[in-house]
Amino acid sequence: xxxxxxxxxxxxxxxxxxxxxxxxxxxxxxxxxxxxxxxxxxxxxxxxxxxxxxxxxxxxxxxxxxxxxxxxxxxxxxxxxxxxxxxxxxxxxxxxxxxxxxxxxxxxxxxxxxxxxxxxxxxxxxxxxxxxxxxxxxxxxxxxxxxxxxxxxxxxxxxxxxxxxxxxxxxxxxxxxxxxxxxxxxxxxxxxxxxxxxxxxxxxxxxxxxxxxxxxxxxxxxxxxxxxxxxxxxxxxxxxxxxxxxxxxxxxxxxxxxxxxxxxxxxxxxxxxxxxxxxxxxxxxxxxxxxxxxxxx
Numbered sequence: 001x002x003x004x005x006x007x008x009x010x011x012x013x014x015x016x017x018x019x020x021x022x023x024x025x026x027x028x029x030x031x032x033x034x035x036x037x038x039x040x041x042x043x044x045x046x047x048x049x050x051x052x053x054x055x056x057x058x059x060x061x062x063x064x065x066x067x068x069x070x071x072x073x074x075x076x077x078x079x080x081x082x083x084x085x086x087x088x089x090x091x092x093x094x095x096x097x098x099x100x101x102x103x104x105x106x107x108x109x110x111x112x113x114x115x116x117x118x119x120x121x122x123x124x125x126x127x128x129x130x131x132x133x134x135x136x137x138x139x140x141x142x143x144x145x146x147x148x149x150x151x152x153x154x155x156x157x158x159x160x161x162x163x164x165x166x167x168x169x170x171x172x173x174x175x176x177x178x179x180x181x182x183x184x185x186x187x188x189x190x191x192x193x194x195x196x197x198x199x200x201x202x203x204x205x206x207x208x209x210x211x212x213x214x215x216x217x218x219x220x221x222x223x224x225x226x227x228x229x230x231x232x233x234x235x236x237x238x239x240x241x242x243x244x245x246x247x248x249x250x251x252x253x254x255x256x257x258x259x260x261x262x263x264x265x266x267x268x269x270x271x272x273x274x275x276x277x278x279x280x281x282x283x284x285x286x287x288x289x290x291x292x293x294x295x296x297x
Contacts, residue, residue: 004218005278006061006226012282014176015261015268028172028180030098032106033066035168035232036116037242038190038208044242045210046233047114047196049203061224062207062214065113065200067105068181072148074101079153081123082163091167092184093254103162106186108149112142113200118165118188119158126161128193139199164188166249169235171228174259182256185232187249189242211236227278228257 017023036047046064053060074097083091088099111117111130120126130139138155141147153160165186173180190196198206209217211233217223218230225233239245261270266284 002221004221004224005230006224007280011176011270012268014178015270016263018176018261019263023176025175026178026180028182029068030102030105031066031068031181031183032102032109033064033183033185034106034110034165035064035185035187035236036110036114036190036196037187037236037245039242040208040210043210043212043240044236044245045208046214046236047116047190048207048209048214049113049198049200050205050207051202052204061226061229063226063229064185065110066183067109067112069101069105070108070145070149071101073104073108073150074098076148076150078104078150079159081120081159081161082165088162091250091254092170102184103165104149104160106165106184107160107162108142108152110188112139113203114196114206115139115199116190116194116196117158118161118191119153119156120161121157121159123159123161126164126191126194127158128191130194143201164191166246166252167254168249168252169228169232170254170256172256172258174261176261183228184254185228187236187245189246227259227272227275231257231272231275231278 014023037044048062048064050062051059078100085096085100088103089096092099092102094102107118115130117127117130138147138152142149142152165188168185168187170184172182196206214223215230215233215237218225236245239248257272257274259270259272261268268282270282271279
């Protein structure tokens with residue numbers, strides 16, 4: 001049975017164009033996504049959303065809340081608590097301004113798409129409820145980019161709690177994709193008193209699901225996912241609590257994962273270093289929709 005690996009039909013054509021030098025790779029934009037966890041009697045569950053089928057990128061695939069950085073987030077001082085910007089710069093392998101923008105993107109996008117806010121009035125507190133017309137007005141202004149995240153925090157008298165995030169992994173969209181992202185994956189626990197909701201116009205469904213359950217559904221071909229999503233689910237599965245996953249984050253390797261594609265006797269081998277399960281061998285002339293299953297020999 002085919003698994004749920006997301007595989008666009010135009011990839012083989014684009015891979016060949018890249019190899020022939022007729023396709024110029026787009027520069028990847030920095031982005032952040034957050035694996036939001038909560039403890040259940042059966043173990044941690046992760047919050048996931050299903051991208052609308054109409055979406056140009058990964059339509060119908062399950063993913064985590066996330067999105068691109070807002071350039072304004074590295075231009076002005078953001079009310080901040082937790083590890084310093086310099087610490088985050090060293091952890092993420094970027095400069096201080098970029099580190100601030102990436103962490104802000106993680107917190108802002110989680111709020112925009114799930115209503116969960118990793119911020120508090122003090123360095124050791126977290127807001128308990130983000131519902132109500134006034135909160136929704138501010139959230140909508142953030143989505144519309146009418147309000148920067150720094151302005152939002154100032155207006156609310158809040159500080160960003162960077163200590164509630166753990167950097168987990170980093171994936172870069174393949175060079176043959178027209179929409180490319182350099183995405184930092186973070187892990188965080190659902191703050192006490194807050195609850196998730198589907199606040200994203202890009203999603204038609206949200207679920208709380210145990211990582212191993214989601215991975216099994218992917219293996220059966222029931223849930224469609226991109227490689228970094230299923231890879232991170234498998235990485236989260238061994239942890240018995242959200243706190244354990246957060247405690248493991250500082251030791252995680254953030255070396256970027258970037259797909260490799262090469263032509264072999266007219267066919268294509270597509271692989272993601274360190275993740276053999278995603279390797280695909282695409283015979284010459286075979287339609288892409290014949291290769292949407294798991295790796296072939």
